[in-house]
Amino acid sequence: MADISKSGPLAWIGQALLYGLFALLIGVFSSWPPYRHLPPDQALIKLSFSHQGKPVSDCRNATPEELAKLPPNMRAPRVCPRERSPIAVEFDLDGIAALRHVAMPSGLSRDGASTLYHRMQVAAGTHRLVVRLKDDVRSSGFDFVREATVTLKPAQILVIDFDPGKGGITLQ
Amino acid sequence: MHPLRAIRLQALAGFRRLERVFDFAFGSGQNPLRHLGALGFMLLWLLALSGIYLYVVLDTSAAGAYRSIDQLSHEPWRLGGMLRSLHRYAADGFIVVTLAHLLREGLYGRYSGFRRFSWLTGIPLLLMAYANAVGGFWLNWDQLGQFSAVATAEWLDWLPLFGSPLTRNFLGVDTVSDRLFSLFVFVHIGVPLLLVFGLWFHIQRVARATVFPPRRLAIGTAATLLVLALAAPVASQAPANLSVAPTEFAYDWLLLFVHPLTDSTSPAFVWFALAGALLALFALPFLPQPAPAPVAVVDADNCNGCRRCFDDCPYAAVTMVPHPTRGVRQLAQVDADLCASCGICVGACPSSSPFRSGAELVTGIDMPSAPIGMLRRKLVSGMVSLGNQPNKIAVFGCDHGADVRQLAGPDVAVFSLMCTAQLPPSFVEYALRDGAAGVLVSACAEGSCEYRLGQRWTAERLLGTREPRLRASVPSERLALAWAGAGDEAAVRRTLQSLRQRLNAAAAPTSAKPTPAHG
Numbered sequence: 001m002a003d004i005s006k007s008g009p010l011a012w013i014g015q016a017l018l019y020g021l022f023a024l025l026i027g028v029f030s031s032w033p034p035y036r037h038l039p040p041d042q043a044l045i046k047l048s049f050s051h052q053g054k055p056v057s058d059c060r061n062a063t064p065e066e067l068a069k070l071p072p073n074m075r076a077p078r079v080c081p082r083e084r085s086p087i088a089v090e091f092d093l094d095g096i097a098a099l100r101h102v103a104m105p106s107g108l109s110r111d112g113a114s115t116l117y118h119r120m121q122v123a124a125g126t127h128r129l130v131v132r133l134k135d136d137v138r139s140s141g142f143d144f145v146r147e148a149t150v151t152l153k154p155a156q157i158l159v160i161d162f163d164p165g166k167g168g169i170t171l172q
Numbered sequence: 173m174h175p176l177r178a179i180r181l182q183a184l185a186g187f188r189r190l191e192r193v194f195d196f197a198f199g200s201g202q203n204p205l206r207h208l209g210a211l212g213f214m215l216l217w218l219l220a221l222s223g224i225y226l227y228v229v230l231d232t233s234a235a236g237a238y239r240s241i242d243q244l245s246h247e248p249w250r251l252g253g254m255l256r257s258l259h260r261y262a263a264d265g266f267i268v269v270t271l272a273h274l275l276r277e278g279l280y281g282r283y284s285g286f287r288r289f290s291w292l293t294g295i296p297l298l299l300m301a302y303a304n305a306v307g308g309f310w311l312n313w314d315q316l317g318q319f320s321a322v323a324t325a326e327w328l329d330w331l332p333l334f335g336s337p338l339t340r341n342f343l344g345v346d347t348v349s350d351r352l353f354s355l356f357v358f359v360h361i362g363v364p365l366l367l368v369f370g371l372w373f374h375i376q377r378v379a380r381a382t383v384f385p386p387r388r389l390a391i392g393t394a395a396t397l398l399v400l401a402l403a404a405p406v407a408s409q410a411p412a413n414l415s416v417a418p419t420e421f422a423y424d425w426l427l428l429f430v431h432p433l434t435d436s437t438s439p440a441f442v443w444f445a446l447a448g449a450l451l452a453l454f455a456l457p458f459l460p461q462p463a464p465a466p467v468a469v470v471d472a473d474n475c476n477g478c479r480r481c482f483d484d485c486p487y488a489a490v491t492m493v494p495h496p497t498r499g500v501r502q503l504a505q506v507d508a509d510l511c512a513s514c515g516i517c518v519g520a521c522p523s524s525s526p527f528r529s530g531a532e533l534v535t536g537i538d539m540p541s542a543p544i545g546m547l548r549r550k551l552v553s554g555m556v557s558l559g560n561q562p563n564k565i566a567v568f569g570c571d572h573g574a575d576v577r578q579l580a581g582p583d584v585a586v587f588s589l590m591c592t593a594q595l596p597p598s599f600v601e602y603a604l605r606d607g608a609a610g611v612l613v614s615a616c617a618e619g620s621c622e623y624r625l626g627q628r629w630t631a632e633r634l635l636g637t638r639e640p641r642l643r644a645s646v647p648s649e650r651l652a653l654a655w656a657g658a659g660d661e662a663a664v665r666r667t668l669q670s671l672r673q674r675l676n677a678a679a680a681p682t683s684a685k686p687t688p689a690h691g
Contacts, residue, residue: 010196011196011197011198011199014193014196014197014198015197015198015392017197018194018197018198018204019392019393019395019396020396022265022268022393022396023396023397023399023400025268026261026264026265026268026397026400026426027261027400027403027404029264029424029425029426030260030261030264030406030424030425030426030427031404031406031422031423031424032422032423033423033425034420034421034422034423035420035421035423035425035431035432036419036420037319037417037418037419037420037421037435038417038418038419039419040419040420043417044417046339046343048337048339048340048343050336050337050340106335112335113335113336115335115336115337115340116337117326117329117337117339117340119326154419155416155417155418155419156415156416156417157414157415157416157417159343159344161343172344172415
C-alpha cells in the first residue's frame, strides 16, 4: 500500500533497461578501454639498491679518560662510529648523465641502509651504460664502476642492482 | 543561502528526478537508489561466498597462483570461471553502489548532527574497499596483477615510511617469493574482515539497520551479475613476468583507476588529491549547519514506561531506565546526541492521545519545537476556521515529503509535521469527531522517509498492525492515505480530490452531517 509500485509492461521494460545499464556499466568499464602503460618501442631500466655504506670513520682506541667515565662492564677498548657513509651513485646512458643521486643512510643515527629506486623509460635497442657507486666517504673516487653495452628488446626490464656478494654492481 | 548549500540542493533536485525514474520502473519500495547501503552489504556477501570458493582452489604460491586461477576458466560447465567472474563483477558493483551511496547521502545533507557518526565511520570503509579490490588483482599473478602490484609499490614508496623501497620486492622473478604471496593472501582476507568490523561501527547508531535489500531487488541484482558473468567471463591475461613490462592490457577502470592517474600525473599529486578528498569528506560534518531542532523531551509524570518510543525510534536514541518514582516501572530517556528530532516517538506514545482530558495536552515524550498539545489546538482551531463547509477535510503531512501546505483551501485544513509518524493515530479519530468529514494522511513513499522508518510506522499504525493502532471503528472511507515524496505534490492532490469526491458522494443522498467515527 505504501509503495508507489508500477507493475505494467512499461515498468518491467524500465527495470530490464536499468538492470541492463548497470550490467553495461560494470561489464564495459571492468575491461575497456585497454590501458597502454608502455609504448611498443620502449623498454625500462630500473636502478635500485639497498646497501649499507661503510662507517664514516675508522675505529680508534678509547682514551683512559673516556674509559673511566664508563661503567666497568662497558669499557670496550675500541670505539667504532655507528654512522654510515651516504651512497653516491651516477648513471650515464649513452654518454649522457641520466642520474646523479646521493642516498642518505636511514635511521636516527644514520646507521641503516641507503636505498634507491629509480625507473627510466628508454627506447628499445642498444645502449651504453656506465654506473658508478661510492659507499665510503674515506675513499677518493668511486668504489664501484660498471660499464656495459646492452641490447634491450621492447618491453624488456633491465634491473641495475648492487650486491657486494656478487662483485658489486649487477645487471639482470 | 551559502553557495555550497545552494549547489547541493540543485544537485539534489536532479538526483530526485533520477530517483523518480527508478521509482517508475521498480516502485519506491524496491528502488535500488533507496537501498544502496543494503545493496553494498549484499554484494559484500556475494564477494565473501565467491571468495571462499576461490580461496579453496587458489594455489597460494607465486608459481602456482596463475595456473590455479586460470584453470577455473577451463573447468567443465565453467562453474569456477563463473564464480570467478561473479567475484570480480560483485567487486565492481560494490564500488559503484558504495560511491553512489556516498553521493546520495551527501546530496541529502546526511552528514551532520546525529548522522555525523555514520558519515565519519563510512569514509574509511571506502579506502578499505579500494585497498582490498586492488590487492585482489595481485592474487591472480598475471600481467595486470604484476602491473598493479608494481604501480602500487611505486606509489606507496613516495611516502617516507619504508626502510627499503617496497618496489624492490618486484625487481626480479626471484624476489616474489611464496612468503610474499602469502602476505598478499593474508591482506586480501584480513582487510575484508576489517571492513565488516568497520561496517558494524557504521550502522551501530541505526536501529533496525537494513543490511539486505528487498528480496525482489536482491534477486534482480544477483541475476544481473550472474548473466554478466556468463556473458562476459573474466579471463586471465598473460602470466606475470618481472623481466618484461606489461604494455597494453584490458583494464578495470572502476577498481584500478588510481594507477593511470598516477602515471599521467605523479605519486605526489595522487597522494595530495587523496588527502584533499578525504579532508573534504571528513570536514563536511563540521562546516556550519542550520541549527538543529531541539531534541525530544521526556515527561516523567506522563511516561508509563510502555517502551513504544524505544521500539519505534529509528536511531536508537531512546533507552529505558528505572522510573524515579514509580517503583518497578520504567522511564524513557533520550540521548541528545542520537536524537534526530523527528517526533516519531511522540506518535508512538499512548499519552499523546488528544482525547485525554485536561486543558493542555501533555504527553510522555514530546518535541519542544512542536508539542503535541499545540497540534491539538491547531486542529481544533483549524476545523473552526473552515466554518460551515459541508465536507471539511483535515490533511496531515510531512515537512520532508510532498508539501501539503499547497493543499490548504476553503474546505481543507493542513497540518505539516516533522515526520508524519509524529501523528498519533488517535488524531485521525479526533479530527473526525471534531467536525472533519474526512482525513488525508500524507507520508513519504516507501523507502524515502527522511527518518528511515516514519513511513513504515505510519502505515502500520493506521492499518492497525502496530501500536498505537487506529481504532477499527473509524470508517475507512473517511480516511485516505497518500505516499508521496518531496516534489510529488500532484499525487497528494489526486488523493485529496478522490477523498473529496467520495465524501461528497456519501453525503449527497443523506445529509451533510458526518457520521461519527464511533459511538
